[in-house]
Amino acid sequence: MTALDIDQNQMDAILAEAPASDAQASFTRMQDGTLEDWKIIGAAHKQDFSKTADRFIGMLRQLEDATLGFSCDQLQHALMCGTLARRSGASTEHIVIALCHDIAKVINVPNHGPIAAEMMRPYISDDSYHVIYNHQAFQGEHYYHYLGAPTDLRKQWEGESWYPLAVKLVDDWDAPAFDPDFEVDSLESFIPLMREVFHDAPRPL
Numbered sequence: 630m631t632a633l634d635i636d637q638n639q640m641d642a643i644l645a646e647a648p649a650s651d652a653q654a655s656f657t658r659m660q661d662g663t664l665e666d667w668k669i670i671g672a673a674h675k676q677d678f679s680k681t682a683d684r685f686i687g688m689l690r691q692l693e694d695a696t697l698g699f700s701c702d703q704l705q706h707a708l709m710c711g712t713l714a715r716r717s718g719a720s721t722e723h724i725v726i727a728l729c730h731d732i733a734k735v736i737n738v739p740n741h742g743p744i745a746a747e748m749m750r751p752y753i754s755d756d757s758y759h760v761i762y763n764h765q766a767f768q769g770e771h772y773y774h775y776l777g778a779p780t781d782l783r784k785q786w787e788g789e790s791w792y793p794l795a796v797k798l799v800d801d802w803d804a805p806a807f808d809p810d811f812e813v814d815s816l817e818s819f820i821p822l823m824r825e826v827f828h829d830a831p832r833p834l
């Protein structure tokens with residue numbers, strides 16, 4: 630069973646309905662909802678899935694407003710990270726997670742890894758999810774000694790299937806990606822890849 634404890638066939642049947650795009654549920658209290666209401670809501674949700682990629686793209690653009698004391702803004706950092714991933718021959722998914730690994734800094738910096746991982750979870754592999762969730766702990770190897778924190782946090786995950794990807798993303802793409810003069814690939818060049826990953830059929834969790 631999924632965390633939502635749903636019957637996927639029943640969910641698919643609800644999402645398969647296609648009522649008029651301006652249809653709205655009739656209830657004002659969820660306690661009074663009917664199956665017809667939920668068919669309308671399900672169809673509207675399905676239509677909304679097609680906006681996900683644009684939302685990620687919009688959030689990436691907002692990173693330009695966050696420099697956070699680094700030598701380049703967070704959009705340059707994201708684009709450099711994605712560019713390094715692409716030039717190393719990474720898969721589309723790995724390029725996109727590299728590009729978006731810090732995207733949740735738009736919302737909340739201290740918890741940005743877990744937030745970004747959860748945002749992307751319905752669209753990426755479990756390995757990629759764990760990499761993004763824990764990337765800051767891996768990054769700590771490069772600076773946590775300045776904060777009086779342990780630098781070997783990554784050791785606890787050495788046997789995990791996603792460990793090598795985390796090391797690659799953090800050490801090869803993320804950590805070196807703070808050069809304001811590096812000629813990055815444009816955000817527009819990544820959009821087709823983002824649309825491929827953040828498609829309109831998120832997998833149920």
Ligand SMILES: [Fe+2]
Nearest residue numbers: 706730731803
């Ligand atoms: Fe980063």
